[in-house]
Amino acid sequence: GAVVSQHPSRVICKSGTSVKIECRSLDFQATTMFWYRQFPKQSLMLMATSNEGSKATYEQGVEKDKFLINHASLTLSTLTVTSAHPEDSSFYICSVTGREAYNSPLHFGNGTRLTVT
Amino acid sequence: AQTVTQSQPEMSVQEAETVTLSCTYDTSESDYYLFWYKQPPSRQMILVIRQEAYKQQNATENRFSVNFQKAAKSFSLKISDSQLGDAAMYFCAYQGGSEKLVFGKGTKLTVNP
Numbered sequence: 001g002a003v004v005s006q007h008p009s010r011v012i013c014k015s016g017t018s019v020k021i022e023c024r025s026l027d028f029q030a031t032t033m034f035w036y037r038q039f040p041k042q043s044l045m046l047m048a049t050s051n052e053g054s055k056a057t058y059e060q061g062v063e064k065d066k067f068l069i070n071h072a073s074l075t076l077s078t079l080t081v082t083s084a085h086p087e088d089s090s091f092y093i094c095s096v097t098g099r100e101a102y103n104s105p106l107h108f109g110n111g112t113r114l115t116v117t
Numbered sequence: 118a119q120t121v122t123q124s125q126p127e128m129s130v131q132e133a134e135t136v137t138l139s140c141t142y143d144t145s146e147s148d149y150y151l152f153w154y155k156q157p158p159s160r161q162m163i164l165v166i167r168q169e170a171y172k173q174q175n176a177t178e179n180r181f182s183v184n185f186q187k188a189a190k191s192f193s194l195k196i197s198d199s200q201l202g203d204a205a206m207y208f209c210a211y212q213g214g215s216e217k218l219v220f221g222k223g224t225k226l227t228v229n230p
Contacts, residue, residue: 034217034218042222042223043208043220043221043223044208044218045220046218049217091160093160093162095218097216106164110159110161111160111162113160
């Protein structure tokens, strides 16, 4: 069965609104979650690393005030795209690693296709 | 910073034949993991195979095997007896001490019947 649940799978929103994407670890405690963005026909680019109980670490070029990440529990991380614009339209995907950390294969959610009109 | 390079944007193979996808990487770390992920049109990331850098033996998973050359920083994927369902994007990825994955740009594999 699925190890990581990501919701919603698809979302269409109007420019200027905010969208929240949830990533849940179903089978184990996820101390670290990663958020990736994938534009069409491109690779996955890491946006930020989310650590339970602490602030997220953002990659260079990713606006932390625009992409708000909250990792309040060991099973849930959320990514909120604030004041979304058409250029934010993309495929967002989370991955999680457990307390075993380095030896755990990363598990991916099914992704969220965001379309901003 | 670590980088992963996949030099083949597209590859094709005849059904039942063998194909090799190339991947090279750059790192100064001595302990790390390497992965091949498959991404079909559904965009679900599917782990194909994983290699620990400290292991000299090449990883194998059924029809999938790797040729890991640590000194050359090369990590190619061989798919034997290719099947139509193998058609997908394949991403090579590196995981070092930071735990985050660094992906290559991907190789689109087409399997011809």
